[in-house]
Amino acid sequence: MSTFRPSLAFGRLGTFVLWLTLALAALGMALHPGQGGGWSSYFDGWLVRILWFSIYQALLSALLSLVLAWPFALALAYRPFRGQWLVAGFLNLAFVLPVLAVVLGIVFLFGRQGWLPLQGTVYGLKGILLAHVALNFPFAVRLLWERLGQIPDHQHRLAQVLGLNAWQRFRRLQGPLMAVASGPVFVVIALLCFSSFTVVLTLGGGPANTNLEVAVFQALKYDFDARAAALYALIHGAIAFTAIALLGRGAVLSMESAQPRRQNARGWPTLVQWLAIVLLLVLLLAPYLALINRALAASWQWPSRLPQALQTSLIIAFCSAALSVLLALSRCMPSIADHASARWLNFGVLVIPAMVMTTGLFLLCLRLGWARQATWPLVIWINALMAMPLIVQPLTARSQVARAQYQRLIRVLGFSVFQAIRWVYWPLLRPVLIWALALAAVLSLGDMGVAALVGQVDFVTLPLLVFQTMGSYQMTLAAQIMVLLLALCAFLLFLAEWARGALRA
């Protein structure tokens, strides 16, 4: 591979930058500006409480998501049907769209003026659980469905020949597989909810409902206690990694492929499947519909900070998407992508709680006195890092295909690196690149946690503006700004799908 050396350098640069980021975050934790009390003073009732709450709500959220997902996964996996990629695509939606949209939707569904008002208040554990289930049960449905779809055809045929009825089939075929598949799905969702920030911060409603991520945020923002932030972040990271170790490798890697598979459909959905699909869509879309309904309830008002927030959000989304794609490209260089260690590093970036990394980097900047100047670069870079693992796979797959097909021809014809990119890689990767850019931009647009932690008061993005507006209980205005944000995301996702479809030829 002597003619393609620059790829090696580029790939190594990416690896280096990733490790450097992790190392700097760790350094920030170690060197944190030492404000706060003695170490022992942190191991108090508060720490016990937030630890307990972090774990308790995560387990409960995961359990509820899973139980709700079972019947849907069973019904959808009953047999492949035409257009199932579309349903699968919908299941990914809640994962990609801004978390705050679901939070607002939950408030509008179950709040005091909502469609289905809850006893008492939606703020607190109830609201947190509802939002976590709304965010994660579609994900559980997709994972279980995929897993059930792996039952070989001949087993289904065998069941048919043996004349097993639906219950017997469930007991012999789906049931055992579901049981096996549910474990990892449970752990993954519990892990995601354990690291939940936006939901707990916005729906927690008081110090009684605080998890570790929110405690990190509060330690930095409320108490200006860097030592507490570092401690909570470390505990968080340690627990998260324990959970991952528990899980093993293979199960989580399925999280990477966040794309619907297009299977050859044989027929239309059965009646039960139709029912499941309709019910699923109602559940999935209800928060968004409630949100839009609320936004339309009053005439549109744009707060004066909106243009600034919009501009900030767009610039950050664009920059972090571009960086994310560059980084992902460096990860799919031939010299890098083939290594198992590369997959591990990508995976590590995916599961390291973003807030832990953010905290480390932010503490470092504080220590160096750059906290104010670092806002933009930090927000951009961390958002880029978070999106990278989600876009790297399709990019790697596409570039590997391109390489497998044309690398020999490229060498025999004597292309330079530039010519290889111009004639082969750019035209072949372009659709996936645009898709990756748009997806990374959407993910970055929806981020609130990083911006909230790193940003100072005069730094405002669209989700932060929504958050602040929510904070003052101007819910209609919050809904309106969120609808604007959703429209932006929808446009970008549409662009992404169009790029993948139309530009493919």
Added chain:
Amino acid sequence: MFKHTAIALSLVATASMAGANSLTVYTYSSFVSDWGPGPQIKERFEAECGCEVNFVGLDDGVSLLNRLRLEGSGTGADIILGIDDALIAETRALGLVADHGLDLSGLSLPYAWQDDAFVPYDYGHFAFVYDQTRVESVPASLYELVYESNASIIYQDPRVSTPGQGLMLWMKSVFGDEADQAWRALQSRVVTVTPGWSEAYALFQEGESDMVLSYTTSPAYHMTWEDTDKFQAAEFSEGHYAQIEVAAVLTTTEQPELARDFLAFLVSRPAQDVLPGTNWMWPVLEDAEVPEAFEQMARPETLYFDSETVAENRRAWLQEWRNAASQ
């Protein structure tokens, strides 16, 4: 500290404000909202000095302190306005405040004032406000509220909000070492703890709780603008914790003279006349104009800690509150 919709969505951007003849003032956001004192004070001072005043509104009082810590000597501010008396010692410890050089002996304050750096511009007493059409038995003391009443309450997070911190100090001054138990006893009737004053007050007005932590002067707002006296501040026999809001010039300013002029202006009639009717706090000049409704407001006994005591204990007391309130 009074306003209706919480976050002032009309903040002034901080970028490059160090103009030759301009002052940058960090304050809390309700101060600069359209209905807060900010706009009028800006207008009146600018007319006097021929300069430009830029207010930067931050979340709440405690965030001001955190912002200063974060920025250190690189801060873009000339003045901070809106720290309260409890935070003075901690703020001074940053080494960023300059002497004001003013004679403050004529000011009227809840307790004797002597400080070279911080200029008090208004004050109030914390109080629990209730709707007398809804609450029948009003607790007559903090002790009753904590141990005997069944009224639900909303208060602010002492880690970020000065009223919340005020309640913490109030509890501490009344219950001392037993504050921990008092917090636990109160906990079951706490609807929520909000990050700021305005969130708490908005929730209270929507009927989420029977009482809300605010100021003795809060009813005056409703009397003045809504012509109703249904909102009342409960008077507690132990006395009420006082809050004095202060401003100071930062050592990093390039225009110390102008900044000192601003502080002097703040305790002169033109500014003092504005504050009561916009910030809904008592003026520090005896003869300043106050809304008529202020006549009916209670002038309770003052409780306070000196700020060195607060600085020494704030962390421990916060921890005590946090541990009790998170159960």
Added chain:
Amino acid sequence: MLEVKNVKSRWADQPFHWHFQVKPGDLLAIVGTSGVGKSTLLNVLCGLHKPDSGDVQWQGDSVMALPAHRRPFGMLFQSHNLFDHLSVEVNLALGLNPSGRLTEAQRQALLQAAERFGIAGLLTRKPYALSGGQQQRVALARVFLQRKPVLLLDEPFSSLDPALRQEGLDWVKDIQTSLGTTVLLVTHHLDEMVSVTDQVLLGLNGDRWLDLSVTEFEARRQSGELTVSGLSS
């Protein structure tokens, strides 16, 4: 003269050893079971695989130090000989200059070659929109344009039906006779091309190859002395 002198290589844990010569203008058929190293041999010759030892010379000069595209060899693979997403014209042009920019003379040559291979009407089309036969003519037109003295063909027609395969072979023959090109051709269909073959290289094993003239090869096969698997008729 193409001389392959004791070229040794290991590939996928299998040792390979080649030693043979081909006269200029001849057609050498390379046969043997799959896995015996036919493609590996061509890849070594054209510079895609670096052998462990040995030398390859053309007209007395070693080519070993040259990168793939500077060697006197034109190469067609089993598949992916054309960039599917680029037009036929660009595909042809890239054979002449990787930058895609052509001199007027090169342009004329390109058009003539297109004319000659019957693809002049397809220049703006993309390869995926062409038939298998058209695709193979585009690929052949490109190597024709390159004017390389030696043509290495790694079963480029094997996936086509017999008629098209025959057509492809005719084009190769056409290039060989008109340009005097030396051709090395891996095939599973030796019987279809005995008439055009001068020499046969038969792989028995990675490091055991028989280098025979076509008459000798046929004679030994008729007599049953050689059973050649991997050949279909």
